Amino acid sequence: MDRQTCASVVLLEDEALIALDVEYSLRNAGFNVLGVFSSCAATLEWLKTNSPDVAVLDIDLRDGDCVSIAKVLCARKIPFVVHSGSPASSGYHDPIFLKGKWVAKPCSPSDLADAVTASLALA
Numbered sequence: 001m002d003r004q005t006c007a008s009v010v011l012l013e014d015e016a017l018i019a020l021d022v023e024y025s026l027r028n029a030g031f032n033v034l035g036v037f038s039s040c041a042a043t044l045e046w047l048k049t050n051s052p053d054v055a056v057l058d059i060d061l062r063d064g065d066c067v068s069i070a071k072v073l074c075a076r077k078i079p080f081v082v083h084s085g086s087p088a089s090s091g092y093h094d095p096i097f098l099k100g101k102w103v104a105k106p107c108s109p110s111d112l113a114d115a116v117t118a119s120l121a122l123a
Contacts, residue, residue: 007031007120010046012057012066013083014038018105022056022083025109031116039063047072054119055080056112058105059093070096079119083112 009031013019019036026033034052037043039062047069055073057066057080073080080100086093103115 007053007116008034009116010034010043010050010052010055011036012038012043012055012061012069014058014061018058022112025112026056026116029109029113029116031113037061040066040069043069044072051076052078054078054116056083056116057081057100059084059086059097065094067094067096070094070100074099079122081112081115081119083107 009026011019011023011026011033013022013036016038019038023033023036034050035046037046041063043061043066055069055078057069059065059082070080074096082097082100082102083105084102085105101115101119103112
């Protein structure tokens with residue numbers, strides 16, 4: 001069994017339809033989606049007792065940006081993919097997000113799966 005098939009993913013997305021689509025795409029690509037969260041607070045609470053292999057996150061959730069989550073992920077050496085509608089080069093976002101692999105939103109399911117796989121390879 002390859003690493004991708006065994007890899008656990010947590011998904012952070014506050015748009016319900018996008019979350020459903022991305023979750024389906026990740027599961028279809030062979031990833032084990034442990035949870036889907038639309039708020040930073042719920043994600044941080046979940047991370048207190050859980051440790052995914054990788055995270056896929058939108059920068060802005062219902063209760064603010066994911067800076068605190070990205071910091072926790074980095075501190076725990078959990079790789080992450082930023083799935084965002086704005087490019088990394090925009091300069092708008094906190095530099096912590098540059099530690100993740102960026103994938104434009106929207107993207108193809110295979111592009112997202114490739115980004116997650118690449119992030120895992122760097123871990």
